[in-house]
Amino acid sequence: MRVITAVIAIATGALILFGYFFEPFAIVQTLLLNWAIILASVAALVGIFNLLSVHTDKIRRGEKGSTYSALLVIAMLATVFFGIILRPQHTVMQMLLNGIIIPVEAALMGLLTVSLLYAAIRLLRRRADMMGIIFLLTAVILFLGSATLPFGDIPVIGTLIRPWVSQILALGGARGILIGVALGTLTTGLRVLFGIDRPYGGQ
Amino acid sequence: MSFSLDLITGFISLFFTILIFSYLIGDNPLFRIAAYIFVGVSAGYVAAIAVWQVIVPRLVYPILFGSFNEKIFASIPLLGGLFIMMKVSSRLSGIARLTMAFLVGAGAAVTIAGAVVGTLIPQVNATINMFDLNAAASMNIGKAEALGNGAVIFLGTILTMVYFHFGASPKTDGSMRRLGLIEIAAWLGRIFIGITLGAIFAGVYAAALTALIERIASMSNFILNLLGNF
Numbered sequence: 001m002r003v004i005t006a007v008i009a010i011a012t013g014a015l016i017l018f019g020y021f022f023e024p025f026a027i028v029q030t031l032l033l034n035w036a037i038i039l040a041s042v043a044a045l046v047g048i049f050n051l052l053s054v055h056t057d058k059i060r061r062g063e064k065g066s067t068y069s070a071l072l073v074i075a076m077l078a079t080v081f082f083g084i085i086l087r088p089q090h091t092v093m094q095m096l097l098n099g100i101i102i103p104v105e106a107a108l109m110g111l112l113t114v115s116l117l118y119a120a121i122r123l124l125r126r127r128a129d130m131m132g133i134i135f136l137l138t139a140v141i142l143f144l145g146s147a148t149l150p151f152g153d154i155p156v157i158g159t160l161i162r163p164w165v166s167q168i169l170a171l172g173g174a175r176g177i178l179i180g181v182a183l184g185t186l187t188t189g190l191r192v193l194f195g196i197d198r199p200y201g202g203q
Numbered sequence: 204m205s206f207s208l209d210l211i212t213g214f215i216s217l218f219f220t221i222l223i224f225s226y227l228i229g230d231n232p233l234f235r236i237a238a239y240i241f242v243g244v245s246a247g248y249v250a251a252i253a254v255w256q257v258i259v260p261r262l263v264y265p266i267l268f269g270s271f272n273e274k275i276f277a278s279i280p281l282l283g284g285l286f287i288m289m290k291v292s293s294r295l296s297g298i299a300r301l302t303m304a305f306l307v308g309a310g311a312a313v314t315i316a317g318a319v320v321g322t323l324i325p326q327v328n329a330t331i332n333m334f335d336l337n338a339a340a341s342m343n344i345g346k347a348e349a350l351g352n353g354a355v356i357f358l359g360t361i362l363t364m365v366y367f368h369f370g371a372s373p374k375t376d377g378s379m380r381r382l383g384l385i386e387i388a389a390w391l392g393r394i395f396i397g398i399t400l401g402a403i404f405a406g407v408y409a410a411a412l413t414a415l416i417e418r419i420a421s422m423s424n425f426i427l428n429l430l431g432n433f
Contacts, residue, residue, distance in 0.1 A: 001297065005304035012308030013315075020316045034261060035280040036309035039302055041257040042284040048246045049291060068239040075243030076250075083251020091208060093251065096244055099215030103418070104241040107223035110415030114227060116408050131397045138401025139408070146409070166402050168352050172359015173399030175326050176392070179360065180367050182322035189315035192307060200303040 006195045013193040052076060141165055213425045220418050330360055359395040366392030 012032060019029020055069035063069075082092050120139070123132050144154055145162025153159050191197040222237035262284070265277035287302040289295040332338065333353030336346055344352075365388040371379040381389065 001300065005300050008301060009304040009308035009311070012305050013312040016309055016312035017315060020320070031276065032309060033313075035283065036306060037257060038261050038280040039283050039287060039306055041253040042280075042287050043302075043306065044253050045250055045258075046287055046290050048250050051242075051246055053291075065235075068235050071236060072239040072243040075240045076247045079244045079247025080250050083247060084254060087255055088248070088251045093248070095208060095212045095215070097248065099212040100219055100241060100244050101248060103216040103220050103421075104223055104237060106414045107220045107418050109411050110418050111223065111226055112411035113408065113415045116404070116411060120404070131393055134394060134397035135401040135404065138398045139405040142402055142405035143408075146405075165398060168355050169359060169395065169398045170402035172356040173363045173392075173395035174402075175330060175356065176360040176363025176366075176395065177399060178322055179326050180364055182318040182326070185314055185318040186323070189311040189318065192311035193315070198304075200307045201297075201300045 005200055006198060009198070009200060010193060010195055013189075017193070048076070138165060138170070210429075213429075217422055217425055220422055224418075330357055333357070362388050362392035363395050363399070364392070365389050366396060 015025060016029050016032050018025040019032075052073060055073050058069040059066045059073065079093075079096060082090070082096070086092055120136060124136060141157060141161055142165065145158045145165075147154070147158075188197070192199070219237050219241070222233045225231055226234040262277055262280060265273040266281060269277060283302040283305060287299050289297075290299040330353075333356055334350065336349055339346070339349035365385060368381070368385060368389070371381045373379055380386070
């Protein structure tokens with residue numbers, strides 16, 4: 001099994017990768033990616049089933065917080081039922097999307113305003129070193145520079161410092177971080193393709 | 204019908220927004236109720252999308268109504284899907300590794316291509332293009348300014364990457380330290396990283412503030428419209 005899984009992973013990865021560079025492999029690449037999309041969907045369903053079983057187990061054992069688990073299970077089963085029977089485009093499903101999913105996501109994002117402000121204050125209190133000060137100073141400059149004020153932009157900060165900090169200094173750092181992340185991703189992907197890392201099991 | 208559905212959606216939206224905002228007074232049962240229902244509904248919605256947008260059109264239809272070739276090609280992911288479902292059973296979960304290996308291989312290839320074509324080449328090209336004086340002239344940017352900006356961005360990119368270089372050689376006293384030049388470059392790289400993270404923080408904070416304002420505006424509009432109807 002250990003060898004078979006490694007062969008499957010390496011062959012699949014190599015064939016898909018060849019599809020990007022060699023024209024004849026493009027058809028195979030499309031086919032394999034189509035299979036991958038189907039299998040990823042099935043994997044997502046298995047994951048959702050696992051979430052369901054974890055919470056039903058909690059309810060069965062009467063663990064602390066099982067009332068919340070019951071709410072989760074009811075909400076999930078009802079959504080799956082309506083989603084499968086009526087399809088996601090149906091008005092009821094759109095009501096769930098616009099009434100629960102989008103507002104809760106936006107409200108959680110809104111809560112970040114308070115959490116981030118609290119985190120920034122804590123950072124200044126606990127770690128007032130060079131890195132912390134540069135970090136917060138940059139954030140403050142960008143806020144002041146982009147704030148919409150009745151009298152327009154703040155002189156120098158809004159017209160000179162903010163564009164230079166965000167478009168030159170921050171861009172340089174961001175580019176370095178992005179290239180570093182891409183190199184790390186490339187290395188990790190190659191390790192999987194060469195069979196050095198086997199996250200699918202069978203080490 | 205449309206009005207009543209909008210009304211119900213508005214009520215639900217208002218109710219859940221208030222439950223989530225109750226977290227401002229600390230973690231409480233109201234917030235947890237909203238969070239658990241949100242997770243349940245989201246998971247159910249994802250399941251419905253996965254079934255109707257992917258599994259039915261790409262797997263079920265070809266198996267039931269496709270040509271012979273389509274049925275053959277669809278039978279392989281069908282088998283893979285059955286394997287992956289074995290993950291539910293602790294005794295047969297090993298079989299799921301075959302499908303997981305396929306998914307990991309496919310994911311690795313897509314990730315490699317994405318990293319090279321989507322990030323590495325465009326970012327390197329963009330850094331080089333900063334020194335393109337003809338392009339700068341077409342945007343009314345002076346030569347000195349273009350070269351200066353390009354040099355600062357290039358320096359920032361290099362110094363930031365040097366900061367993440369942790370290769371070190373042993374000293375005579377047994378301690379492990381980076382080369383002096385790399386140590387200085389890494390120190391300068393920290394400044395660029397601090398500025399970049401500060402800019403990202405400001406961006407995320409602005410987005411969070413926008414979401415907060417949208418929620419408050421949505422709630423107040425709904426309440427005002429409701430009061431206006433009576």
